Amino acid sequence: MTTQSFESPAVQVEDLAKRYRDVLAVDAVSLSVGAGETLGILGANGAGKTTTVEMIAGLRRPDGGSVSVMGMDPTRDRARVRQVLGVQLQEGYLHGALTVNELLTLYRSFYPDPRPYTELLDLVELTSKADERFEKLSGGQRQRVSVALALAGRPRVLILDELTTGLDPVARRRMWRSIEQLQSEGVTILLVSHAMDEVSRLCDRIVLLEGGRVLTTGTPAEVVAEAGTATLEDAFVALTGQELPEMEVFE
Amino acid sequence: MSTAAPQHDAAAEPLPRPHRPGLRSLLIMVRAEARMVVRDPAGLITPLGLPLLILLTSASSASRAVLIEGRTALDLFVMPLVMVMVLTFIGVLNMPSFLAYYRRSGILRRLAVTPASPMMVLVAQVIVSILQSVLGIGLALAVAAIVFEVKPPLHLGAAVGVLVLCAAAMYSAGMIVAAIAPTPSAAVAIGLVGFLGLGALGGMFGGRDALPDPVAEIGAHLPFGAGVDALSAAWAGQSVDAGSLLSLVLTLVLGLVIALALFRWE
Numbered sequence: 001m002t003t004q005s006f007e008s009p010a011v012q013v014e015d016l017a018k019r020y021r022d023v024l025a026v027d028a029v030s031l032s033v034g035a036g037e038t039l040g041i042l043g044a045n046g047a048g049k050t051t052t053v054e055m056i057a058g059l060r061r062p063d064g065g066s067v068s069v070m071g072m073d074p075t076r077d078r079a080r081v082r083q084v085l086g087v088q089l090q091e092g093y094l095h096g097a098l099t100v101n102e103l104l105t106l107y108r109s110f111y112p113d114p115r116p117y118t119e120l121l122d123l124v125e126l127t128s129k130a131d132e133r134f135e136k137l138s139g140g141q142r143q144r145v146s147v148a149l150a151l152a153g154r155p156r157v158l159i160l161d162e163l164t165t166g167l168d169p170v171a172r173r174r175m176w177r178s179i180e181q182l183q184s185e186g187v188t189i190l191l192v193s194h195a196m197d198e199v200s201r202l203c204d205r206i207v208l209l210e211g212g213r214v215l216t217t218g219t220p221a222e223v224v225a226e227a228g229t230a231t232l233e234d235a236f237v238a239l240t241g242q243e244l245p246e247m248e249v250f251e
Numbered sequence: 252m253s254t255a256a257p258q259h260d261a262a263a264e265p266l267p268r269p270h271r272p273g274l275r276s277l278l279i280m281v282r283a284e285a286r287m288v289v290r291d292p293a294g295l296i297t298p299l300g301l302p303l304l305i306l307l308t309s310a311s312s313a314s315r316a317v318l319i320e321g322r323t324a325l326d327l328f329v330m331p332l333v334m335v336m337v338l339t340f341i342g343v344l345n346m347p348s349f350l351a352y353y354r355r356s357g358i359l360r361r362l363a364v365t366p367a368s369p370m371m372v373l374v375a376q377v378i379v380s381i382l383q384s385v386l387g388i389g390l391a392l393a394v395a396a397i398v399f400e401v402k403p404p405l406h407l408g409a410a411v412g413v414l415v416l417c418a419a420a421m422y423s424a425g426m427i428v429a430a431i432a433p434t435p436s437a438a439v440a441i442g443l444v445g446f447l448g449l450g451a452l453g454g455m456f457g458g459r460d461a462l463p464d465p466v467a468e469i470g471a472h473l474p475f476g477a478g479v480d481a482l483s484a485a486w487a488g489q490s491v492d493a494g495s496l497l498s499l500v501l502t503l504v505l506g507l508v509i510a511l512a513l514f515r516w517e
Contacts, residue, residue: 057364058364059360059363059364079270079271079366082364082365082366083270083366085364087364089357089360089361089364093356093357093358093361094358094361095283095287095358097286097287097290097291098283098286098287102283102286105279105283106279106280106283107365109272109275109276109279109280110272110276110365110366110367111270111272111366112270133290153365153366
């Protein structure tokens with residue numbers, strides 16, 4: 001994929017800042033995501049990834065800078081932005097006693113032209129679990145429900161925070177297939193991730209954050225070249241000077 | 252302003268119309284909330300069982316001597332107490348702990364990134380909660396009428412009005428609990444203290460006559476005591492004391508103001 005094929009940005013972030021008491025969690029972050037592009041947001045724990053996407057989602061008000069989603073400000077134009085933006089939150093809890101079907105019914109009812117049920121279930125491969133209560137599902141299945149709900153309103157922009165953290169290899173691959181389906185539909189995606197294999201596979205470009213600032217940005221290949229390493233994983237370690245966080249090793 | 256060129260050109264799409272989920276969505280949410288309650292029946296047993304239990308324990312000992320126009324002590328004192336208790340329990344204890352759980356678990360946060368306003372969740376909660384109150388009070392009334400031959404209030408309209416006002420006041424007080432409680436268990440703790448405190452001062456444990464005068468006086472002006480007094484008066488066909496109504500209205504207003512000032516969705 002070429003990097004210059006995305007001309008009109010779907011998401012534009014300029015000079016974003018967020019302060020928690022004395023700590024500058026996000027400091028002068030600028031990034032832009034072209035329509036239909038998938039941008040990976042990488043960084044160690046505490047690098048400011050989640051805070052950044054929460055400001056893009058309109059959940060937190062920036063202390064400085066600006067956010068534009070499809071030309072709109074998420075805090076000022078909240079109602080409109082929510083029509084085009086789908087969000088899967090890290091640790092997104094739901095009404096546990098409801099079934100997958102009931103949750104989909106609820107979330108679909110929020111939008112004027114929701115995506116049909118069967119399509120949503122199909123997309124996240126959960127058709128067989130439709131009548132199961134959310135609280136009875138496995139971690140991977142819950143995550144897929146969460147993604148299905150984020151897709152209920154046919155979003156043009158999708159924020160996925162820690163999409164596959166804690167999932168087994170089979171569940172991760174299944175999730176990746178769903179994301180690739182969305183990419184082929186032209187959905188713009190912001191993907192917060194720790195998993196370098198996931199980022200290499202799914203992202204057109206990445207932004208590497210450290211200490212709330214943008215360390216580097218480019219295609220995965222460009223970032224690897226810049227670091228002079230063999231893999232993206234090595235590049236991450238070389239550029240941040242840190243070990244990969246929270247990567248569980250199954251032996 | 253209309254001549255300004257549109258700033259966004261992402262895929263040259265038109266701006267979406269602002270859309271707020273409507274009544275249909277609210278009904279679906281009410282149904283979802285009701286399912287949550289029914290599927291965790293432990294929460295339902297208390298609002299339904301408690302009034303019945305109070306009724307059974309106090310009704311048998313209440314005097315059957317007619318006091319006013321065929322109404323006994325059971326009608327005039329026990330029934331108002333039972334109803335106000337149900338409302339206080341659900342409003343001050345039950346509803347806030349549900350909301351605190353929603354906040355803690357991130358359900359409100361998840362809804363905040365959809366077009367649904369979290370306010371809709373609140374309205375749905377209150378509706379479901381009112382349904383529980385109606386069920387609890389209805390059940391207690393039915394048993395009271397069939398088993399204990401309880402007679403309806405002489406001023407039925409006034410009684411219903413007082414009941415509605417009392418419910419609003421208790422939910423409003425509960426909203427303060429929901430607003431300030433950081434965790435579900437804190438909500439239960441604060442709600443329990445609120446319920447027992449209001450109840451004790453309002454005559455839940457053997458009538459306000461047993462309390463020292465100043466304490467009884469305070470209790471009469473708090474929503475529990477005021478609610479019981481107002482309902483008693485309506486039952487007896489007397490005019491409802493303005494002071495009681497004022498207390499209920501004041502609770503309603505203060506509760507809303509404080510809760511709105513302090514409320515957090517996260």
